Amino acid sequence: MGCGVSSCCIPRAEVVEYTDSALPEGFVGVNESSDKKLIAEFVEVLALSFCGSTTSSPEASISWAIDAGPEGSNPVLPLSSEPSKERKDFYNYLMKFIFLTAARHGMCFALQDDQGKIVAAAVAFPPNNRRLHETRNSEWIHIIRCLGGFSNLPKYFTxxxxxxxxxxxxxxxxxxxxxxxxxxxxxxxxxxxxxxxQGKGYGRKLAEFLNSCADYMRVPTYLETNGVSNERFYGKNGFVLVGERMAVEVDGQSFKPDGLEGISCMLREPAVMANVTVPK
Incomplete structure (x- = not known):
């Protein structure tokens, strides 16, 4: 998946020190220089989780975007039928894209079990004043070319x-x-x-690790999620809902995961807050 990084297209890496020791047992950092098999497995875990199946829930907002389902259906629930090849290919492409936007900043992490299998994964952006998560047009074009060009874009995007x-x-x-x-x-x-x-404590272990990184850096942690169970999970890990949920309506259809009014934006304060100022 690797491709040359052009300084005119890609914002410079924002690598930060997020711990004062080695990564905890079972954790491994994943970047563009990592073993290709590790990268592929990392991307696959993200794609499988977000895609969902008849036995596991998808990431609700993206799933609703590409297939809203019948009016009134709950986008948080597992799929009514097994995902098509087209759907799987879309999520695989999406996660490759996201990985390439974030990997150089040093905060893509995998949690492995005793056999070395990736059981949980996270893509995070370190504290910065450059909104690195907002992919610029030149960066979009560069990464699209890395992934086979515009002709290879899934139709869901186009x-x-x-x-x-x-x-x-x-x-x-x-x-x-x-x-x-x-x-x-x-x-x-x-x-x-x-x-x-899922249900074996790996998500909690990953959340605790990310919390420890934020505590070490003395910064808040921000994320978006959907649905009652996800809000509850992050709430148990120190996050609170920030303001009202973000309502989304398109052509008369409303996004209501578990009946909630939209996407949940959540924030966790660090154990000790650094002296910071609001960026301009």
Whole structure:
């Protein structure tokens, strides 16, 4: 998946010190220089988790964007049928793209079990004043070329309702992010547990590790999520809802995970807050 990084296209790396010791047992950092098999497995775990299946829930907002389902259906629930190849390919592409935007900043982490299998994964952006999570047009083009060019873009990005909704979500999430987390912070962009490993405590272990990183850096942690159980999970890990949920409506259809009014933006304060000022 590797491709040359052009300084004119890609913002410089924002690598920070996030711990005063080695990574905890079972954790490994993943970047563009990592073993290709490790990168592929990392991307696969993210894609499987976000895609969902008949036995595991998808990431609700993206799933709703590409397939809203019948009016009134709950986007948090497992899929009604096994995901198509087209859907799987979309999520695989999406996670490759996200990995390439974040990897050089040094906060992509995998949690492995005793056999070395990745059971949970996270893509995070370190504290910065450059909104690194907001992919610039030149960076978009560069990464698209790395992934096979514009002809290889999944149709969900380029046409129909899905392209409209994905574009709207992108704009709304960026706007909410700026408003709800104006200080320097750790941004958890993707958080995933392998579908076959859910309910075994791996997600909690990953969340605790990310919390320890934020505490070491003395910064808040920000993320977006959907639905009652996800809000509860992050609440148990120190996060609180920031303001009202972000309502999303497209062509008369409303995004209501578990009946809640939209996307949940959540923030966790560090154990000790650093002396910071709001960036201009």
């Amino acid at each position: 046409s129909g309702r899905s392209a409209k909704v994905l574009g709207l979500l992108d704009k709304m999430l960026h706007k909410a992010h700026r408003q709800k987390a104006p200080l320097r912070h750790l941004y958890v962009h993707c958080f995933a547990t392998h579908p076959s490993e």
